[in-house]
């Protein structure tokens with residue numbers, strides 16, 4: 001989130017309009033909205049683009065089925081997109097439709113320029129075509145099939161069909177070396193970086209020229225000077241990112257210069273190849289700069305299958321908003337769906353987030369502080385002239401939080417930024433409990449006021465940092481603290497150097513987050529998690545509750561401090577996690593140990609934690625155990641857990657966020 005650059009241009013994929021949007025479409029759009037809002041609170045001017053992809057065979061076929069012209073068919077869905085976005089407070093600046101006249105004309109201008117300079121030429125193509133994905137599939141990409149059988153699309157796993165037609169090609173092969181140079185010089189172009197490696201390998205294996213027109217369908221943008229051809233959808237769709245900001249229209253040249261290149265382009269992993277190879281090559285051919293970053297997220301899954309319109313397992317965002325609330329679902333999706341991997345959708349997790357994180361940890365903190373100041377006639381709070389040591393420590397943690405959030409946001413790791421904010425909420429709760437202000441008020445009013453002021457300062461920072469995720473609730477909360485949200489402020493700068501000296505006028509408000517009753521059968525959970533019956537888990541060190549009185553008798557064998565010193569104990573941050581196929585116990589985590597680097601750790605905790613709930617968490621690890629293989633996977637450390645008979649296995653996380661790789665001892 002660098003302030004050197006004053007503007008921030010963020011895009012979502014443009015969605016095929018064959019049905020109303022589902023939770024997966026909302027997820028990409030929400031991430032863009034969260035990104036846009038974080039850059040707004042950093043004082044940047046933001047342009048946020050979303051829209052719909054309305055041409056191609058898939059849409060023509062869907063329209064035909066219901067007896068509508070494709071345009072009438074797509075028109076009928078636009079309102080449902082706009083109303084879901086509006087319900088979820090998605091503050092986009094422009095909604096592009098590929099059927100907009102301005103887009104059509106700009107794509108034709110683009111085609112003509114590339115035809116004139118020889119980057120597009122006419123030829124003929126015979127090959128396998130996947131209609132649902134609107135893409136040609138080669139033998140190299142296909143899922144393996146028997147000799148003579150139709151190739152199978154690697155993205156949607158459906159059989160393709162043969163096509164032989166005259167078509168226009170984009171000279172993709174001519175850009176192979178330039179693309180590889182670009183990837184090498186811009187190693188952070190794609191987040192997460194594992195996707196970059198896939199793309200580099202794909203390009204290295206050789207690029208063929210790309211067919212960009214069709215004669216067998218008519219629902220598309222006509223090729224300039226050759227009406228028999230319509231533009232193949234990706235050459236039409238990808239260009240939306242530049243046509244929306246004025247490409248092809250000389251009168252809008254300043255606008256294009258102002259906004260392009262995009263700072264962040266968000267998409268699901270299914271369409272990364274189109275965005276990381278074709279799109280940069282199109283831009284190179286057009287003499288335009290490359291986007292700064294592609295953020296590629298995993299899929300939301302239901303019962304281990306991608307949630308999608310065509311599979312019929314899609315969850316309706318409107319219903320979720322009605323059942324749980326808009327900000328609650330925004331929070332759930334931003335925090336619980338780890339960008340770096342696929343995540344399972346679970347009603348149970350929504351309820352757990354609302355009850356334990358939003359209502360208990362956060363809502364109660366606000367409520368307790370407000371109740372105490374109202375009860376003790378202290379609603380007009382001023383900062384003390386001198387802060388005590390523990391409050392100064394909280395202040396320092398608050399500054400560290402702001403810097404960490406800034407970094408995580410600029411890396412596109414929004415789920416980790418929210419987890420980091422929660423670490424700070426836990427720290428403020430610990431500060432509050434430790435000082436017991438409800439007791440202190442009886443004998444030391446000045447100290448009581450200091451604790452309340454520290455809580456209010458912390459809540460202000462938390463409220464602003466969570467505004468991108470839960471805009472409505474946070475605006476309500478900030479009003480209740482007497483410091484209403486100001487859309488024109490550079491809060492990130494202010495908070496990073498702020499010493500606490502604000503005044504607050506606190507009002508008590510209705511409960512911010514209402515606890516959720518179990519409303520839904522968990523439609524996705526196939527193996528129930530039974531914490532109570534967890535007995536023994538492979539490769540888990542169990543920390544027993546200590547019994548101080550009986551220690552001498554019960555302790556079988558003592559170790560000397562020199563034995564203990566042999567252990568290298570560290571706090572690691574889990575950045576990605578997945579189940580190990582074939583094991584019902586093991587999960588495989590990628591753990592950030594700071595200076596020690598990233599390590600892979602296998603742990604037998606699948607029954608206690610699902611992988612998506614581990615991502616973003618900090619935990620305690622032994623890092624100098626001899627590496628070992630488990631079910632064919634390397635494990636380079638051991639996660640330590642506490643075992644409670646009722647609560648089951650519990651991660652041992654620091655109360656406040658610490659630097660990854662911090663030593664424990």
Ligand code: ME8
Pocket residue numbers: 012013014015016017023024025027028053237238266267268269270271298299300301306307308
């Ligand atoms: O591919 N989990 O449109 P599309 C997470 N028109 N994200 C999901 C998802 C899921 N289960 N399902 C869909 C297209 N998405 C093209 C794009 S861009 C120039 C053209 C999200 O309607 C995800 O971002 O099939 C995915 O990339 C996008 O919707 C695909 O939407």
